[in-house]
Amino acid sequence: MEHGHGGSGGLEHGTWLHWLYHYRILPDWLPEVVPETFLVVIVLSAIVILARPRLTVRNPGKLQTFLEFCVVSLDSFVRGIVGDEAKSLTPIIGTFFIFILCLNLLGLVPGLTSPTANINTPASLAIVAFCIVQYYGIRKQGFINYLKHFAGEPLILAPLMFPIHVIGELARPLSLTIRLFGNIFGEDMVIAILILIVTSVLGKLLIPLQFPMLIFAIFTSFVQSLVFSMLVTIYVTVAISGHEEHH
Amino acid sequence: MDILNIDPRVLAVQIGGFLLLLVVFKLFLFKPIVSILEARQQEIESRYRDAEERQQVAERLRAEYERHLATIEELMHTKIAEAIKEGQAMRDEIIASARAKAEDILARAEEQIQREKEKAVYELRGLVADLTITVASKLLEEQLDESKHRRLVDRFIEDLDSQITRSREPSGGDV
Numbered sequence: 101m102e103h104g105h106g107g108s109g110g111l112e113h114g115t116w117l118h119w120l121y122h123y124r125i126l127p128d129w130l131p132e133v134v135p136e137t138f139l140v141v142i143v144l145s146a147i148v149i150l151a152r153p154r155l156t157v158r159n160p161g162k163l164q165t166f167l168e169f170c171v172v173s174l175d176s177f178v179r180g181i182v183g184d185e186a187k188s189l190t191p192i193i194g195t196f197f198i199f200i201l202c203l204n205l206l207g208l209v210p211g212l213t214s215p216t217a218n219i220n221t222p223a224s225l226a227i228v229a230f231c232i233v234q235y236y237g238i239r240k241q242g243f244i245n246y247l248k249h250f251a252g253e254p255l256i257l258a259p260l261m262f263p264i265h266v267i268g269e270l271a272r273p274l275s276l277t278i279r280l281f282g283n284i285f286g287e288d289m290v291i292a293i294l295i296l297i298v299t300s301v302l303g304k305l306l307i308p309l310q311f312p313m314l315i316f317a318i319f320t321s322f323v324q325s326l327v328f329s330m331l332v333t334i335y336v337t338v339a340i341s342g343h344e345e346h347h
Numbered sequence: 348m349d350i351l352n353i354d355p356r357v358l359a360v361q362i363g364g365f366l367l368l369l370v371v372f373k374l375f376l377f378k379p380i381v382s383i384l385e386a387r388q389q390e391i392e393s394r395y396r397d398a399e400e401r402q403q404v405a406e407r408l409r410a411e412y413e414r415h416l417a418t419i420e421e422l423m424h425t426k427i428a429e430a431i432k433e434g435q436a437m438r439d440e441i442i443a444s445a446r447a448k449a450e451d452i453l454a455r456a457e458e459q460i461q462r463e464k465e466k467a468v469y470e471l472r473g474l475v476a477d478l479t480i481t482v483a484s485k486l487l488e489e490q491l492d493e494s495k496h497r498r499l500v501d502r503f504i505e506d507l508d509s510q511i512t513r514s515r516e517p518s519g520g521d522v
Binding site: 134144148155190194195219220221223225 | 371
């Protein structure tokens with residue numbers, strides 16, 4: 101359950117990707133979650149790139165059926181929240197969901213850690229989400245109207261409301277980051293502690309105490325990726341509709 | 348930043364990784380799958396339309412065939428009735444012709460029988476005359492003139508015929 105390298109104060113590497121640092125392929129300041137993240141990016145990209153020429157209108161294979169199921173499910177999920185804007189938003193939200201789910205599940209693979217258990221990963225995803233929300237809001241309402249929305253009503257209270265709204269807006273990526281990081285980090289820590297108990301306290305009795313937690317981690321990984329994706333979708337919906345999510 | 352261990356360089360790399368995956372997913376997953384789903388939907392719709400059109404054509408053809416079948420059946424019945432009539436007429440004609448032929452054959456046979464009968468009678472008459480002459484000549488031992496004698500016998504036979512005819516007439520019997 102090692103998170104970070106170099107910047108984290110010279111902790112030992114605990115993953116299978118340690119050889120990248122050993123052979124000086126990657127710089128020391130880069131934490132091991134980065135090659136892990138890119139491992140996920142490469143594997144997912146390879147799957148879809150290799151599957152692309154085999155996609156057919158008639159007689160789809162098992163992989164295509166699964167990919168179609170994913171796309172249709174994500175599209176209906178996004179469409180249910182945001183409406184007609186789903187056509188352009190589904191790829192973004194879908195990528196968020198699949199990417200975060202895979203990053204979360206990576207921690208369950210022996211010898212690897214969850215990149216989302218390192219705060220840099222959820223923070224980078226939250227920054228992207230924040231930028232997307234602002235982009236959609238400005239594109240839909242126009243820059244001036246979008247700023248007016250921050251000023252609130254009545255206009256006389258704008259000096260008070262504007263900073264509050266800006267802070268509220270900035271709190272969103274922060275909450276997204278902390279939520280995802282906290283849950284996955286906590287989950288990984290529990291698994292690590294349970295493994296530590298098995299190896300140190302129980303001695304020769306190798307009872308897999310961590311196993312129920314691993315099963316539960318699959319569920320929480322799914323839930324956390326769903327929550328992140330759903331919140332981003334809701335933020336975009338709020339931004340393009342010009343109303344706050346009071347209700 | 349130090350407490351949370353946030354490194355802007357790592358953030359930038361991770362953002363780059365996500366954006367890379369986003370581009371790949373958009374180009375190789377979402378766009379193609381959406382276009383395939385749309386194409387499939389269009390194909391299904393067009394097939395459904397084709398099926399409907401084909402069904403309509405089939406319905407029309409069926410109605411046409413049924414109409415044709417009805418016409419053919421009607422024609423068949425007419426033809427059968429005509430054939431029956433024609434057959435009956437032919438049968439009547441054949442029967443009539445056969446009957447006429449039979450009557451003709453019968454008439455001719457009767458005529459021939461009559462002729463044969465007359466011929467036989469005539470020959471019999473000649474034979475009787477000859478016998479009579481012979482018998483008479485022998486009885487009378489007198490040689491009469493041949494031609495005279497024959498005339499005498501013929502007259503006698505004719506008289507005999509007329510006598511026989513007369514004798515049969517009152518009783519109404521056939522010859």
